[in-house]
Amino acid sequence: MGRSAGRRARKRDEDGGAGGLPRALALTLASALVWGVAHFATGRRIAGALLLALYLAIAVTAAGAVTVYRSDLVHLAVQPVVLQRISAALVALGVLWILVVIRSYLVLRPARLAAGARTLGAASVAVMCFAVAVPMAWSAHSAYVARDALTSIFRSGSESGKHVDTDDPFNGQARVNILLLGGDAAADRTGVRTDSMTVASVDTKTGDTVLLSLPRNLESFPMPPGPARDRFPYGFTGDGPQNPGLLNEVYEYAENHPDVVPGVAKNHRGPELLKATVAGILGLRVDYYILVDMFGFADIIDAMGGVKLKITEAIPYGLEGSVLQPGYRTLGGKEALWYGRSRTGSSDYVRMGRQKCLMRAIAEQADPRTVLTSFDKIAAAAKRTLSTDIPQELLPALMKLSGKVKDGGAQIRSLQFVPPLIYSGNPDFDKIRQLASDAVTRDPRQVSTQPSGTPSGSPDAPEGTESPKPDTKPVSLKNSCP
Template structure:
């Protein structure tokens, strides 16, 4: 048998007219490995190639259909990502080799220069059609791994050992402090203008979001150097730092002696975690800090975020306005939507920020992530810092799937008139926190406000964040709180 499939000898046809047939067989081999080998009588090799191709496809289908949760857990493990990138490249190399060898087997024996060139170009294009998506997949896997290892460090930043067999150390709930850092060129350091403790039930995924206002005063400090310096509550340095909750992070960074043993960029998170833990009387396990200006880059990388705006919101420094209606906001517009206090208040802004984050979470679908992956990864690296260790990422992925699959997400904001920011009732804050986490749904009238008057439940509140929020003492579902 000839080393090359001779169409003229087999069929008595003119080889000048056999090139389309050869290219068709090459294309078929690119779609299903081994077709050209089988046609040319190389049955053993052809059968092996077809079997390998079918096995790979079946394995991918079965994994996607029946083992998706496990795949999601593996997708946050750097070692598996490295292996995946290498595997993708290996498959791509085999694929291109199959295409080239298939054409060699079915190519007519005598072609004119023009036909030969046309055939070579066609096969080259076909090889690129295989190589480009394979290379794209391997590259994005590498980019993803790089972003993952840049944001999440091995062992985390809290120095505690990680038990992957019991990731929550027997705890029924895991508490993650979500921070929005408002750094800018005209401001020294970072001010944590958004502070929310997400308390998640590790069994059910039910979540309570407990939000503290940026301007909370007279904050009790944790035992140790911080309380020794501020025995009667945090007062800052005076002047530009009057002693608000959003100053604790940067104050710790500027005063290393308050958090002995902590490195730069860890002092702020550690002291703020301990401070908020004391305010709410709840442990704070981990934190995630999102730089608000980097957050705008994330929104742009997503292609914008869809939101329903219920009232005009001033935007920018030129008198622009975000008009009511269903809008797709770009990064800077989304940033202003979440930060603007003009004709509004800190507390209305807190509500908008939660709705904005909820909208982004819902719209970060697989198609958006895949098509804009490199931009999203780069923006996320710039915008996010955390002490969640790499080893716990599979457990967090599993937990997040519970949160998305129908679990309830409630929100409770400690804002006026429920809580006076200038003279906070910390005993009431702790009481309401315990009640919210316990899942109680007591009527608001059962708990007096700091002024001694009865308050109304949030069920009758407007679905849009308002300048004067209802003094609700029970958590409200985000689906109820955010306009649709």
């Protein structure tokens, strides 16, 4: 009888008392979910209270960030320094969480366990640590990838010479004008041809946006004052018989002729000259540019899982006689590229319209879930695809404006300078400047027939261009995407 009671006592010691290993693992799991549970269960009240207080502080901070301060997160997410700190903080939090799990098991583990039970306990704790480590590591990695993409695409203001006052990022200007370029660096051509050129003029208070699109085949346009105008005093005439002097040739011409943009480094000469040229054509200041390589753009669409569009008419696709049929379609990157580039059976002007519809569809469908699930691929594609002179410090302010567009509060209108409004072979540049001025100076929320002119605070015309004349006829702007 005595020996039997002794064996039962030793068995209880090996199992760690009531519950044994199962109880220890259950409380360890509870402590992994809510810090401090294990310490309270073993009478370590001070340590348990400290862990619980730290856990609640982190939880409340996280909950407040995704609810009350959710809009601020978007602004922080485009600041490389903040992303670096977030990445480091997530790594530290993951390590701390793993240590809490391990320590919780150690204070709960029965004093004596059989070899099999010890192995089971260690394996169970390892699984818990892995479950904690994976989301922390993924989040830290995503923050690092985002920072890397931002610093690769956007230079700081000190590096680019474009200082940004964080208190007044737009320097008191009523509008910011960004030149959106679609570059077509195809294998069968030398250099980059900017076949898509649109100025997005954005109201810095409301986010209302006007898209002013210029055709690739615009001719006889004036060059900006300086070496470029000295070389082409009567308008751009190109560089030889293969380059007849179209607007989409200016970018590559500047890259091949450094003397027309003196003092500007390679790969920056094209954007600078094209910005100044477009500014002169429209009579508007052009602040920044974004160049999208159309072939790399297909990678972004593939990373998003495709883009949904309504195709209104059959579009020839590929070199094998395929066709994009009418109807609602989800296009992959290659198909979307053909949708935006095809001119077979249509024209440059129809293609311009399709490109704008494609850009709009991508912007609308790039929701947080899509971006998060394919973040690495999208970031890698963006690094290969995008180039810009927008400084990093301006990104929070631009994200705020884009949020107004996303939320539906801001209006987007478009105006294409194409026939019959403007004939690209013999353009009326006074008319172009007048129409551009009307488009950006009128409030889309008010119907007015008062002379528009160029009111105080509107974008200034660049040097060497005439201010557009007042006009009492409203400009018709519309969105034609199905």
